Amino acid sequence: MELLIKASAVGIAAGLICLVIKKSNPELSAALGAAAAVSICFAAVSFTAPLRELAELIKSMTSSGELFIAPVMKCAAIAIVTKLASELCRDSSQSAVASSVELAGSVCALSVAMPLIISMLKTIGAMA
Secondary structure, eight states: OOHHHHHHHHHHHHHHHHHTTTTTTTTHHHHHHEEEEEEEEHHHGGGGHHHHHHHHHHHHTTTTTHHHHHHHHHHHHHHHHHHHHHHHHOOOOOOOOHHHHHHOOOOHHHHHHHHHHHHHHHHHHHHH
16 A cells, blocks of 8 residues: 555656646656656566465466466566556657557467467366
8 A cells, every 4th residue: 555655646746747847848758757657667566476476376276377377467467568658658649659559468468368268268168
C-alpha cells in the first residue's frame, strides 16, 4: 500500500510538472513523463518476490507447474510492458506507433501462451 501511495504521488507530481512545461518544452515534458514511468516501474519490481515465491510453490506442488506458470507470468510481463510503451507513445502524440506496439504485444502474448493453450486442448480432448 505504501508503494502505491508513493507511486501515485510521483505520478501526479510528474504529471503536473509535465503539464506546466509542455507548452514551452514538449521534448523535456515527454522525457520527464517517461523517466517517472520507468522509476515507478523499477520501484514496483521490488514487490515481485512474493509472486516468484508463489510460482515456485505451484511448480513444486504439480508435476507440470512450469508449463502453466511460465506462460502466465510472461504474458503478464508482456502486458505491462506493452501498456507502458503504448501509453508513452500516446503521450508523445504517436497513436499509430502506440497501436503498433499494442499489436506486437498481443502477438507476443499469444505466441508465449501457445504451449499452455495446446496443453489445455490436449487435456480437454483426453476428457472427451
